[in-house]
Amino acid sequence: MEIIKTETHFDFVKLMKPAVILSVAVIVIGIASLILHGGPNYGIDFAGGSLIQIKFQEEPNADKIRSALKPAGFEGSIIQKFGPKEVIVRTAESGADPKGLTSRVDEALTAAFGKGAYEVRRIEVVGPKVGKDLTKKAILAIIFSWIGILIYVGVRFEFRYALGGIIALVHDVLITITFLSVFDKEFDLNIVAALLTIIGYSINDTIVIFDRIRENTRKNIKMSLFDCINVSVNQTLSRTILTSLTVFMVLVVLFTFGGAVIHDFTFALLVGTVAGVYSTVFIASPIVLLFEKIKPSGMKKRK
Amino acid sequence: MFKSIRIRAALTIVICLAALVYLAPTLTSDLLPEIWKNYLPTDRIHLGLDLQGGMHLVLEVETAKAVESTLERTVGDLKENLMDKRIRFKLRERTKEKNVSFEFPDAASRDAFDKILKDEYPDLETATSEMVEGRGVVSLKIKDKRAVEIKKLAVEQSLETIRNRVDQFGISEPEIIPQGADRIIVQLPGVKDPARAKNLIGRTALLEFKLVDEEHSLDDALKGNVPEGDIVAYESRLDRTSGRRSQNPILLKNKSLLSGDALENAKVQIGDRFGEPHVSIKFNAQGAKDFDRITGENVKKRLAIVLDGTVHSAPVIQERISGGQAQITGSFTMEEATDLAIVLRAGALPAPVTILEERTVGPSLGQDSIDKGTWASIIAGILVFLFMVFYYRWTGLIADVALAMNMLLLLGIMVLFKATLTLPGIAGIALTIGMAVDANVLINERIREELRLGKTPRAAIEAGYTKAFLTIFDSNVTTLVAALFLFGFGTGPVKGFAVTLTIGIVVSMFTAIVVTRIIFDYFVWNRKIQTISI
Numbered sequence: 001m002e003i004i005k006t007e008t009h010f011d012f013v014k015l016m017k018p019a020v021i022l023s024v025a026v027i028v029i030g031i032a033s034l035i036l037h038g039g040p041n042y043g044i045d046f047a048g049g050s051l052i053q054i055k056f057q058e059e060p061n062a063d064k065i066r067s068a069l070k071p072a073g074f075e076g077s078i079i080q081k082f083g084p085k086e087v088i089v090r091t092a093e094s095g096a097d098p099k100g101l102t103s104r105v106d107e108a109l110t111a112a113f114g115k116g117a118y119e120v121r122r123i124e125v126v127g128p129k130v131g132k133d134l135t136k137k138a139i140l141a142i143i144f145s146w147i148g149i150l151i152y153v154g155v156r157f158e159f160r161y162a163l164g165g166i167i168a169l170v171h172d173v174l175i176t177i178t179f180l181s182v183f184d185k186e187f188d189l190n191i192v193a194a195l196l197t198i199i200g201y202s203i204n205d206t207i208v209i210f211d212r213i214r215e216n217t218r219k220n221i222k223m224s225l226f227d228c229i230n231v232s233v234n235q236t237l238s239r240t241i242l243t244s245l246t247v248f249m250v251l252v253v254l255f256t257f258g259g260a261v262i263h264d265f266t267f268a269l270l271v272g273t274v275a276g277v278y279s280t281v282f283i284a285s286p287i288v289l290l291f292e293k294i295k296p297s298g299m300k301k302r303k
Numbered sequence: 304m305f306k307s308i309r310i311r312a313a314l315t316i317v318i319c320l321a322a323l324v325y326l327a328p329t330l331t332s333d334l335l336p337e338i339w340k341n342y343l344p345t346d347r348i349h350l351g352l353d354l355q356g357g358m359h360l361v362l363e364v365e366t367a368k369a370v371e372s373t374l375e376r377t378v379g380d381l382k383e384n385l386m387d388k389r390i391r392f393k394l395r396e397r398t399k400e401k402n403v404s405f406e407f408p409d410a411a412s413r414d415a416f417d418k419i420l421k422d423e424y425p426d427l428e429t430a431t432s433e434m435v436e437g438r439g440v441v442s443l444k445i446k447d448k449r450a451v452e453i454k455k456l457a458v459e460q461s462l463e464t465i466r467n468r469v470d471q472f473g474i475s476e477p478e479i480i481p482q483g484a485d486r487i488i489v490q491l492p493g494v495k496d497p498a499r500a501k502n503l504i505g506r507t508a509l510l511e512f513k514l515v516d517e518e519h520s521l522d523d524a525l526k527g528n529v530p531e532g533d534i535v536a537y538e539s540r541l542d543r544t545s546g547r548r549s550q551n552p553i554l555l556k557n558k559s560l561l562s563g564d565a566l567e568n569a570k571v572q573i574g575d576r577f578g579e580p581h582v583s584i585k586f587n588a589q590g591a592k593d594f595d596r597i598t599g600e601n602v603k604k605r606l607a608i609v610l611d612g613t614v615h616s617a618p619v620i621q622e623r624i625s626g627g628q629a630q631i632t633g634s635f636t637m638e639e640a641t642d643l644a645i646v647l648r649a650g651a652l653p654a655p656v657t658i659l660e661e662r663t664v665g666p667s668l669g670q671d672s673i674d675k676g677t678w679a680s681i682i683a684g685i686l687v688f689l690f691m692v693f694y695y696r697w698t699g700l701i702a703d704v705a706l707a708m709n710m711l712l713l714l715g716i717m718v719l720f721k722a723t724l725t726l727p728g729i730a731g732i733a734l735t736i737g738m739a740v741d742a743n744v745l746i747n748e749r750i751r752e753e754l755r756l757g758k759t760p761r762a763a764i765e766a767g768y769t770k771a772f773l774t775i776f777d778s779n780v781t782t783l784v785a786a787l788f789l790f791g792f793g794t795g796p797v798k799g800f801a802v803t804l805t806i807g808i809v810v811s812m813f814t815a816i817v818v819t820r821i822i823f824d825y826f827v828w829n830r831k832i833q834t835i836s837i
Contacts, residue, residue, distance in 0.1 A: 053668070102498050121668040123497075125661040130361060134794075141792030148784045156777055193727060193789060193797040197804065200785030201738070204778040208745070211774040239741075239748045242694070246687050246744075247737035253683040254733055259675035261353075261668075262730055269734075 012233045012281060013226055013289065019282035023171060030178025037181060043188030044124060046138070048131035049092045052105055053122040056085050056113070065089070068112030072104040083260035086121070101125065138192040142173070145196055149203050157210055164287035165206050168279035172202045175275040176268055183267075190265040198272030201247070205240065205280040212236050213288070225292045229285045244277045308828070311821045319708060322715025329718065348718050350492075351725035353796050354673050356666030357492035358500060361659045362465075364485045369457035369654035370450045377427060378403045378443060379558070384423070390415045394531075395440060404442040406435070413439040457653045458485055465489065467649035468503055486659070497663045499638065507611050507655050508646040510563030512597070513555045515605035515617050521554045532557055536607070538614035539633075553614055555607050560597050562651075565590030569647035571640045574632070580640035581632040584647065591627025599623035610643075662795070676729035683733045684710070687740060695747055701822045702743035705814040709739050712810045713803070722806070725799030735807030742779075742815030746771045764823050772816060779808050 034040060044051050054060075062079045065087060069077060077091040093101070102123060109118050126134075146166055154162035173195055180191065212232035220228065251273060255266040329347040352359050385392055391412045395404035407413040420427060420443075430444040445453070462481055469477045469491065478490040494500050519530045529535060534557040537550040567587040571580055586594050598606070598620045607617040608631055615633040635643065688706065691699035713732065717724060750767035758766065783805060790801035 055667075119665065119667065121665045123661065123663040125658075127657075127659040129363075130660040137792050141788045145785045145788040148788065149781050152781055152784060189793070189797050190727060193793060193800055196785050196789040196792070197734070197800075200782035200789075200804075203781040203785070204738075204741075207778040207781055208774055211777060215770075235752075236748075239744050242744045242748075243738070243741040246690065246740045247734070249686050249690065250683040250733050250737035253686060254679050254730055257675060257679040257682060258730065259672060259679075261672055262676075262726055265727060265730065 010234055010237075011230060013230050013285070016282055016286040016289075019278070020286060023175070023279075023283065026178055027171075027174045030174060030181055033178065033181040037184065040177070040181060040187045041184055043186040043191075044090065044126045044131070045188040046131055046135045047092070048126050048128040049090060050101055050126075051122075051124040052089045052120060053082060054087050054089065054109070055119045055121050056087070057117045059085050060087055062087070064112065069105070069108050071111075072108035086260065134189065138189070141192070142195060142199070145199055146170070149199070153203070153207070153210075157214060160288050160291035161210050161284075163291070164284040165203055165210070167287050168206055168276075168284040169199050169202055171279045171283050172198055172272055172275040175279075176272045179271040180264075180268060185264045185267060188264075190262070191268050194265050194268035194272060197269060198276060201273060202276030202279060205243075205276055206284045208239065209233060209236050209280055209285065210288075213285070226289060229289060233281055233285065240277060240281070244273065247273055308821060308824050311817070312825070315708075315818055315821060319711060322711045325715040325718040326711070329714075344718070346718055346721065348714065349721055349723045350669075350673075351723045351728070351796055351799050352490060352492060352662070352669075353664050353726050354669050354676075354724065355492050356664050356669035357490065358494050358497045358661065358663040359795060360489040360491075360501065360504065360661050361482070362461075362487045362489060362504070362656045363659050364458050364461045364487065364652075365655045365657065366454035366457050366485050367654075370445055370453050372654070373426075373453050374403070374443070374445050377424060377445075381419070381424060381427070381443075384419060385416065388415070388419070390419070392416065404440055407439045407441070410439070413441075416441070454485070458487070460650075460653045461656060462487055464650045464652055465504055468645055469500075471645045471649060472500060472503055474500075487656075493666070494663075499642065501658065501661070503642050503646065505656055505658055506646060507652045508563065508649075509611055509651045510566070510647060511559040511609045512561040513557070513559055513607045513609055514601060515607050516554045516556050517605065519554060521552060524554050525552060529554075536609060536612065536614050538607075538617065553607065553617060555609070555614070560606075561586075561590065561593055563647060564650065565593065566647055569644045571637070571644050572630075579632075580635050580637050581630050582635070582640055582644050582647065583628065583630050586627040586629075588627075591625070594627055594629070595623060595625045672726045673729075676726055680729055680733040680736070684736050687736050691740060691743075698747055698750075701819050702740065702747070702815075704822065705743060705819045706736065706739055708818055709735070709807070709811050709814045712814070713807050716806050716810065717803070722802045723799050724803070725796040727796050727800035728803040731800045731803035731807065735804065735811060738782075739807065739811035739815065742771075742775045742811055743819060745774055746815065746819070761827050764820075764827060768816070768820060775812060775816065779812055782808055 054065075062081075065079055066077070069089065077089050080088045080090070082088045089105075102120075105120070146169060149169065150162045150166050153165045176195060176198060179185075180187065185191070209232055212235055213229055216223070216228045216232050216235075217225065223231070248270070251266055251270045254262065255270060258266055325344050325346075326348075327343075328345050382394070391408050393406040393408070395406050405416065407416060420429075426445055426449045427443050428446050430442045432439070432441045434440070458481060462479060465487065466479050469479060469489070474491045474494055476492055478488070480488045482488050489504060491497075491500055513536075516530070516533050519533065521535075524530065524533065524535050534555050535552055536555050538553050540549050540551060565586050566584050567590070568585045570583050570585075572583045573579070574581055602620050602622055605617045605619050608615045608629075610631075615631055631643070684706075688703045691702050691706070693699065695702060710732070713735065716722075746767050749771045750763050753763035753766045754760070786801050786805045786808065790798060790805065793801055
């Protein structure tokens with residue numbers, strides 16, 4: 001079967017302006033959300049602190065847990081539900097006395113709930129030094145991957161294409177961060193991994209269209225870049241939808257069945273994948289077009 | 304060679320079989336026959352800590368303290384040397400930078416000091432030198448080059464010591480790796496008692512023997528007048544009836560007469576009277592001689608056994624002990640005694656160690672993650688499989704075959720390279736399923752286009768593959784760039800994700816371009832199919 005039977009002739013280029021406006025609007029919402037929340041919701045990987053995942057035999061009551069942990073000194077801790085009968089306790093202290101932390105929690109919980117009524121499933125303690133280290137590394141990784149891709153695309157195509165690609169990537173990262181902030185998801189190492197994956201996936205997408213544009217501009221010397229882009233997007237539409245569909249399918253399954261530990265990770269990937277396709281079609285190409293108005297592309301002459 | 308279908312097909316089948324062979328141990332657990340174990344790989348796929356459960360620690364060796372203690376020891380030696388040679392000096396109070404300052408009453412002493420410093424103490428040098436009220440004041444420090452050496456040595460020794468301790472603790476397949484200039488990563492898969500393991504690894508375990516100062520007043524010292532060369536320490540005593548621990552102050556002479564490195568062995572033994580465990584230590588030859596001398600010179604005085612600054616016990620020396628053996632008692636539980644013995648045997652850490660990061664995953668969560676991850680991937684895989692057949696019909700089936708091969712090769716390569724599978728890694732495998740299809744889609748769409756233009760199946764396939772190749776190459780290379788940065792940046796689970804993604808992309812390029820081509824070619828050239836169902 002075919003979703004798209006014959007060559008389609010949508011005028012994508014016309015839709016670019018409203019699309020860009022939509023993107024900008026979403027990003028503005030994101031910035032507002034970030035300001036409202038006082039910055040991104042940093043997980044312990046970046047802010048430092050401790051995280052304890054506890055599974056209870058009976059569905060736990062957050063208040064009961066909080067009062068149980070108070071004598072152990074967990075006043076300012078955040079308690080979040082993390083799947084059925086499971087809870088995550090997060091505090092800012094990372095243990096000048098790390099061995100003390102675990103046993104204090106154990107004592108407090110045993111006192112309140114009884115020995116077998118709970119199970120500590122996971123503990124993560126990140127000292128402030130490491131937290132700062134990881135934050136730096138994360139930002140560098142994202143920036144350097146942008147630069148690396150910029151160079152590669154610039155070499156294989158033209159600089160304007162590289163620029164278009166990069167702006168699309170930055171767009172994707174911003175959109176993903178917007179959604180994460182609006183839904184108050186935590187920023188941890190996994191999220192950064194998701195962002196890098198989104199970058200990789202989005203540029204993958206973008207290059208497929210650029211490749212088509214390159215082929216068409218060489219084949220049809222008389223056609224304007226405007227029309228070339230339109231034709232290229234239409235030609236690759238089938239493939240774009242298909243691949244996005246399969247990836248989206250997989251992510252939805254992972255999101256639903258993958259469990260709580262990678263839940264936020266898959267959420268970020270879901271948002272990013274959609275943003276990636278969107279940016280490929282509506283953001284990357286307008287940039288190229290913009291440059292065309294300033295200075296015509298040298299692509300046609302190259303052979 | 305690449306034109307012939309037979310050779311291409313044969314090569315592919317060989318590669319697939321190889322992958323199966325590598326994967327077999329993981330899939331069949333203990334059912335492999337004996338012959339297999341002799342000639343063929345038996346490694347199962349290596350699971351990350353988030354899947355098998357275990358503890359991950361990042362330790363920092365406080366190398367500055369190692370330099371400090373070396374300085375203290377050397378200066379102590381220098382002091383005794385000066386006193387022996389009857390050179391007059393006075394020790395000044397510690398300056399802000401904690402350097403030791405010597406004050407000399409006259410030029411002669413100062414000159415003698417300088418000579419001794421140059422001749423006998425190559426590691427020390429003067430940090431500052433000034434005249435105060437006509438007297439020379441000199442502060443000393445360790446030479447920079449030597450300080451760097453000490454720091455490096457401290458990290459190496461720490462690594463060695465921690466390895467020894469972990470060894471004796473009995474973890475299978477621990478990983479203890481240095482990171483950067485002064486950090487150590489410790490991974491303990493399957494550890495049952497993480498708190499105990501942390502304690503074992505993190506304690507400095509410096510054992511020292513010091514004399515108790517019974518001449519000076521303890522109360523005076525507690526008020527702040529600590530006599531020269533003394534130190535106030537605390538003895539931790541457990542009240543057997545109430546179960547409470549009390550800290551009792553005790554005045555010791557600071558000089559360490561003997562330390563833990565003079566030990567040859569340490570064992571746990573059960574005492575006769577109360578059946579309580581204590582640690583029995585045995586000195587090495589030199590240590591035994593020293594112990595003999597010390598006990599001989601100080602009969603009827605109290606000798607304190609100090610561990611990491613805390614006094615464990617301070618028994619009276621009844622008589623000279625020449626056997627080179629002693630006991631460390633002090634209300635231990637069996638566990639505490641065992642751990643102390645381990646730590647004394649393995650040796651003290653040259654510098655204190657701080658735990659910068661800890662991540663512990665319990666085994667139940669690990670198993671949970673494996674289950675959920677595997678299930679989700681299988682469901683996703685089936686969905687994509689069905690979709691491909693539904694959308695592309697027979698060609699879709701070919702793509703599915705390539706996909707299956709993809710998974711096989713991906714997992715096989717992971718076993719081959721001993722790559723670690725983590726939970727995000729499983730997500731990465733699922734993602735690869737979704738993305739691997741892309742190359743096939745590109746090729747198939749191209750072929751459809753060519754067919755629409757009126758080309759014959761053969762020509763369409765040829766054109767489709769050729770035109771699609773460059774696109775596939777370009778797009779995958781850029782994804783690889785991102786994956787590479789992910790690998791460099793990530794630790795643990797994230798690294799696992801980068802690895803599966805990278806291998807997945809490379810393998811998918813291979814299966815899409817080479818493998819599906821074989822199948823296409825077979826049908827078009829050998830079976831001479833006239834139309835393709837696509």
